[in-house]
Amino acid sequence: MPLTLSRRAVRTVQSEIRAMSVACEKVQGINLAQGVCDTEVPEPVRAGAKHAMDHGINSYTRAEGLTAIRQAIAGKMQRFNGIACDPETEVIVNSGSTGAFYAACLALLNPGDEVILFEPYYGYHLNTLVAVEAVPLYVTLRAPEWTFNREDLERTVTLRTRAILLNSPANPSGKVFTREEMEWIASFAKRHDLFVFTDEIYEYFIYEGQHISMATLPGMRERTITMSGYSKTFSITGWRIGYTVCDQRWAQGISYFHDLIYVCAPAPLQIGVAEGIRNLPESFYQEIGTEYVQKRDLLCGTLKEIGLTPSVPKGAYYVLAEVSALPGRTSREKAMHLLDMTGVASVAGSAFYHGDGGENLLRFCFAKTDAELAEACRRLQQLPEKLRGKALATNVRA
Ligand SMILES: Cc1ncc(COP(=O)(O)O)c(C=O)c1O
The missing domain is CATH 3.90.1150.10 (Aspartate Aminotransferase, domain 1)
Structure with missing residues (x-):
């Protein structure tokens, strides 16, 4: 051979x-x-990381991440997203939201499972699905407003479809999904028993409309894997700090795979982000x-x-x-x-x-x-x- x-x-x-x-x-x-x-990079974020480094927070952390950042994220999820979550069992700190999605795919998808993507899509979403041998299906958004309708979803789904991915605000289209569109997706996901992976990395970058987290819609908390991170918000794309918030039934598996690939997100940088979340004003x-x-x-x-x-x-x-x-x-x-x-x-x-x-x-x-x-x-x-x-x-x- x-x-x-x-x-x-x-x-x-x-x-x-x-x-x-x-x-x-x-x-x-x-x-x-x-x-x-x-x-x-905001000052409290830099100072927090430096202080942590200088004070010996330089080792592996537990797989889910340090308590300080998980608590800070849980507070932010409640305040900003309207999602109540337990920092002990429902929050995982990841190596960026990229690491979050990769670990979630490994934990929740089997080879051959289909996942619906809105097109134009973000390449890493597609390539991550391909890497775990999932099968992408596409719902094409219509320019210039990047619209779709319920029939587009129903036409695409099959018995092998296991999840749909929602990125709002979206890269590359800049689309901010409306409440009505989110409700279509929610009822579609419930009808076909799908996970919804949400990539909310641009949640603070909104110019028109409002950021809505899928997990806040009725009946969606248990099937939504909310993923986000601080690369964009704190201008720290090289730090690799993201997170997942989801039901504890899924969190353990996601944490296991994240540990296997990345071990943990960088320890002092977790503290820097926690300090930023705690100290930066509205x-x-x-x-x-x-x-x-x-x-x-x-x-x-x-x-x-x-x-x-x-x-x-x-x-x-x-x-x-x-x-x-x-x-x-x-x-x-x-x-x-x-x-x-x-x-x-x-x-x-x-x-x-x-x-x-x-x-x-x-x-x-x-x-x-x-x-x-x-x-x-x-x-x-x-x-x-x-x-x-x-x-x-x-x-x-x-
Ligand atoms: C939609 C989307 N998700 C995720 C990422 C990467 O995020 P992270 O740095 O948290 O891995 C990007 C970066 O461009 C992005 O556009």
């Missing part, structure tokens, strides 16, 4: 977003491809909305001005723009052209669709410092001129 990669590895591809970041680095461009979130979270809506409007205004029509997001910090004006047959070619012409990296829309639904779309991230976002917009504004130059050059050659 020749040496080969596993069948699983052959099916799992490198994230398109990482690939674009590498291309961007090569030309020293501005990376609006990845959601790096390079704004400042206004901190409200300011996220105010700060990011300005970034959104700057980027969307620029995109509109240069003829790449944006679908203005209601939440999260990405914009999908319609880019048929750009040269290139595929969205990947269009993204490369844009990088060549302006030095601004985006992500090809094809990264968010299983078919060809994304070929005229590019995704831009606006979680950037004001200075960097302003420079990206300045460069993007040169696009019409560059396109005219390109058209002229083509005409001369012809």
Whole structure:
């Protein structure tokens, strides 16, 4: 037998977003491809982690995470999300919400189980399902408002469907699911006896509408696996602190698999996040909305001005723009052209669709410092001129 990669590895591809970041680095461009979130880390979070490190909190923690952070998360779940949970048995600290979802899939899905994803989807959701040999099914949201209806759900489900994944506010569409849509999903999940995995990582990044947690809807607490984290809220994507809140029947299995893969989330960083949750005032979270809506409007205004029509997001910090004006047959070619012409990296829309639904779309991230976002917009504004130059050059050659 020749040496080969596993069948699983052959099916799992490198994230398109990482690939674009590498291309961007090569030309020293501005990376609006990845959601790096390079704004400042709040002081109590940094100080809390440093204090913990200096005072010997540097060892493995128990699998579910340190008591201080689990209690802080349980308090926040009650205050912000309206979910009452027991910090001892129903809260697990994870290596990011990415680690939360991977462990939850291993604990709750069997190979061959189907899971419904809304499309455009976040690539890690799809690839995690593929890695655990679950089968994705797609419900495609209709642009520009990213709508769906109950029939779309009923048409997709089969007897092998075990779960549906809800990401609100959503990456990449910026959709904030309405209460009515959440109620459709809830009654659908109950009728077909499905788990609902919710990825609520952008819960504080809301510009229009309101964040609603699925577990607060009647009868949904026991079947909802609520996942979130502090990567985005505290600008600590490299710290890897996320969490799961769910019924204790599921929590033990999720904790077991999380322990197996990651052992625990970094100990002093758990304390930093706990201090942040405990000490930051309400206004901190409200300011996220105010700060990011300005970034959104700057980027969307620029995109509109240069003829790449944006679908203005209601939440999260990405914009999908319609880019048929750009040269290139595929969205990947269009993204490369844009990088060549302006030095601004985006992500090809094809990264968010299983078919060809994304070929005229590019995704831009606006979680950037004001200075960097302003420079990206300045460069993007040169696009019409560059396109005219390109058209002229083509005409001369012809
Ligand atoms: C929808 C969504 N979920 C999860 C993550 C990653 O979160 P974490 O850093 O907590 O693993 C991202 C990051 O871009 C995301 O967009």
